[in-house]
Amino acid sequence: MKKEGITKRQIVERIASDTAILFLVLFFPWWVACFFCFLGAAFFENFYEAFFFGLLLDALYGTEAINFHGFRLFFATAALFFIFFSVTVKQKVRFFS
């Protein structure tokens, strides 16, 4: 019977990927960080960290006047929608089940 639960290796992988994405948010173009958040959501279960990276992008690079067509929390909102849909899609797609 397969043992459920998170292994130590999975925790290390997750922390390493979060650190890498944080590095990308700070030093690389925003779309690079977004792409790797997308990959993280595909490979990890419930990649909630994407929401915090979205918030970070909005906090670091946006202001009251500098935003996406008047919406200041654009990346955080996009990350939230993406997390929700990735959870739903992964439940339906055989590759991830």
Added chain:
Amino acid sequence: MYRPLQTKKRKNKVRIAFFFFAFFVFVSFTFFPKTFLFFSGAANTASVSAWNAKTSGSSVLSGSASYLSTKESLIAKNKELSEKIKKMEEELSGYDFIIQQNLELKKELSLKKENGVFGTIIARPNVTVYDTFLIDIGEKNGIKNGDKILANGNMILGTVEESYQNLAKARLFSTAGESSDALLGPDNLPVQLKGLGGGSFVADLPKEADVKEGDSASLSGFPEYIAAIVVSKEEKSNETFQKVYFRGPINIFDAKYIQVIKTANR
């Protein structure tokens, strides 16, 4: 059967808790902007040390990398740089006239010399999401929201939007969607510069307007600073307007240093 169902229930609880937390964050950041400002300030302050480390690390690495270059790559680099210098000398000949005109104008109007604070750009496009600069000077250096950003002493780039203790965020005039009133060329044609992002602008002008490549535009209220330079124009025979494309006065993807001037008295 019982164990997987319990695990699934726990996962659903975590998901619901996360979405409630996200909703709470959205509501507080939207209806209480000061909380987002505080969060933004903390995030920027924490990131400044990382950005400064990257800036000093890059200069050390680029110095070390020169020892590893092959002879062929050095020759190619030399050729590329020679061509670049030649191109810049050609551009500079146009700027000499503008600088001379600027100095004469200042003498005539007896304008007071601007005192500004110099700063280093620690994050720029493409790293930043919009056309913004993050600079390493802030409120402790006397920077306030609304101050203007200059480069090379006579080129105006943008406005300080948010200032923190050790950091400031400046919005460039070329930010997509941004509109700025300007005066173009020696005839001071009034134009509205529309930012396209990436340091570019566009403006609609009457077809009969005499606009040449290399003409410079200055912002209304700041006639002594160059805000944009004409690079091309697009005319259609069946239209009464022509589209004129501009570039910013400097390459914002390479810019390293800026000057912030106080504009409260203007």
